[in-house]
Amino acid sequence: MKSSDIRCIENLNNRTDVFDVRWRVTTLCNYQCDFCIQGDRKAHLKQAEGESADIRGQVCGRLIRMLEDLSGYEAVRVSLIGGEVTILDDFPSILERLALCGFPGSMMFDITTNLSRDEEYYFKLCDIVRKKAAGKKRSLTIGASFYSAYETAQRFTEKLRNVFLYSGMPQEGNPVRLTGGVPILEDADRDVLIRMQHDFAATDVRIAPIFIRNYETKTTPQIIADLHEQREMSIRVTDINGGVYTYQNIQALGAELEETDVFCPNGYLCDAGVRNLWIDAFGNVKRCPAIGSTMSLGSILEGNVRLLAGPQACTSDHCSCSQYGRIEKK
Numbered sequence: 001m002k003s004s005d006i007r008c009i010e011n012l013n014n015r016t017d018v019f020d021v022r023w024r025v026t027t028l029c030n031y032q033c034d035f036c037i038q039g040d041r042k043a044h045l046k047q048a049e050g051e052s053a054d055i056r057g058q059v060c061g062r063l064i065r066m067l068e069d070l071s072g073y074e075a076v077r078v079s080l081i082g083g084e085v086t087i088l089d090d091f092p093s094i095l096e097r098l099a100l101c102g103f104p105g106s107m108m109f110d111i112t113t114n115l116s117r118d119e120e121y122y123f124k125l126c127d128i129v130r131k132k133a134a135g136k137k138r139s140l141t142i143g144a145s146f147y148s149a150y151e152t153a154q155r156f157t158e159k160l161r162n163v164f165l166y167s168g169m170p171q172e173g174n175p176v177r178l179t180g181g182v183p184i185l186e187d188a189d190r191d192v193l194i195r196m197q198h199d200f201a202a203t204d205v206r207i208a209p210i211f212i213r214n215y216e217t218k219t220t221p222q223i224i225a226d227l228h229e230q231r232e233m234s235i236r237v238t239d240i241n242g243g244v245y246t247y248q249n250i251q252a253l254g255a256e257l258e259e260t261d262v263f264c265p266n267g268y269l270c271d272a273g274v275r276n277l278w279i280d281a282f283g284n285v286k287r288c289p290a291i292g293s294t295m296s297l298g299s300i301l302e303g304n305v306r307l308l309a310g311p312q313a314c315t316s317d318h319c320s321c322s323q324y325g326r327i328e329k330k
């Protein structure tokens with residue numbers, strides 16, 4: 001397919017009845033993976049200059065007020081992302097304040113972590129939704145990724161198992177869910193993945209391969225091809241002739257285009273910003289985190305956040321996130 005043939009891209013995970021908030025609580029991380037989209041350690045530190053527990057607390061308070069005033073939605077998904085949120089000692093209190101807030105509908109919290117803290121830290125997070133917010137329709141998904149440069153597979157598996165045993169999974173109605181991920185950077189990672197999948201085969205913890213886009217791995221192409229069968233499709237693309245195709249994500253679509261061909265969303269109508277907010281560590285709000293997108297939706301700390309009334313033209317030359325429900329040619 002040529003990028004000029006793309007008429008519409010739909011995000012299959014997007015739900016029109018759920019308001020979606022993604023808050024990058026911190027850009028700091030205790031690891032320095034060289035494939036990290038945030039850049040190297042220096043870049044993490046640069047972006048994080050000025051971050052503090054005080055500012056996070058203020059952003060959290062304003063977000064709570066906004067959610068309590070939100071009308072028309074019975075459910076909110078709140079993704080709390082980094083960097084690595086679990087390096088913050090104040091993070092459990094942020095989750096607790098959000099979980100105990102007065103939003104009357106369901107709140108689904110998503111956390112991604114490198115699982116570098118001891119088990120007790122994650123037990124605390126489980127307790128917030130299982131015990132402190134019991135009866136308030138709150139749920140928590142902890143997505144843990146394994147990074148072999150910083151942790152042994154044995155210790156990662158042990159921690160994940162301990163958190164699983166503590167979480168109450170798979171009891172009916174239990175609000176905590178765990179998933180695991182293994183980046184596939186070299187052939188040995190396939191063996192680690194298979195071992196972990198075997199270790200958790202009798203549980204509801206799904207362990208999936210993570211494919212790093214735009215990063216040269218040492219993995220044999222056949223291994224990548226075999227593991228690709230485990231991909232979950234998250235976007236549906238319709239071309240100008242009515243042909244329909246599915247892809248794992250928008251980066252995977254990009255990889256299918258010819259080498260010099262790039263999908264440029266600039267000018268396409270996109271509904272990011274209508275039912276969602278992207279908030280950075282300082283409370284600045286955008287419709288999505290795309291670099292080059294000038295579409296600010298205000299500042300949560302200044303109290304001037306406004307949602308879009310309907311889809312508007314994208315102003316970015318590149319789209320890599322999943323903040324949209326639908327991107328469509330005008």
Ligand code: SF4
Binds near residue numbers: 029031033083084147
């Ligand atoms: S753990 Fe995640 S956020 Fe931290 S450096 Fe690695 S890829 Fe980046």
Ligand code: SF4
Binds near residue numbers: 270287289293316
């Ligand atoms: S970059 Fe943002 S505004 Fe543009 S298409 Fe992607 S999600 Fe929509």
